[in-house]
Amino acid sequence: MKEFEYRVISEKNELVEKLSKLKDFIDSQTFKALPYEDRILLIDQKYMMQRYAEVLVRRIERFKNV
Numbered sequence: 001m002k003e004f005e006y007r008v009i010s011e012k013n014e015l016v017e018k019l020s021k022l023k024d025f026i027d028s029q030t031f032k033a034l035p036y037e038d039r040i041l042l043i044d045q046k047y048m049m050q051r052y053a054e055v056l057v058r059r060i061e062r063f064k065n066v
Contacts, residue, residue, distance in 0.1 A: 005063050012056035019049045 025031055026042060034042075 001063070005060075008056060008059055008063075012053060012060060015049060015053050015056065019046065019053060022046050022049065 022042065023046065026046060031039060031042065
């Protein structure tokens with residue numbers, strides 16, 4: 001495996017870990033106590049992180065095809 005492929009896999013793993021923590025936070029009472037705009041921004045962030053993770057997964061899948 002090439003060095004950049006290891007970096008992409010590491011990036012995806014770190015992102016998935018952060019995304020998991022964000023999802024847990026969104027399920028918490030602390031999140032529910034935040035102002036509306038902050039909650040919306042965090043939900044948007046979660047969506048973007050999910051999409052980013054999906055792109056990284058697709059890139060990793062292509063490593064196997066090259």
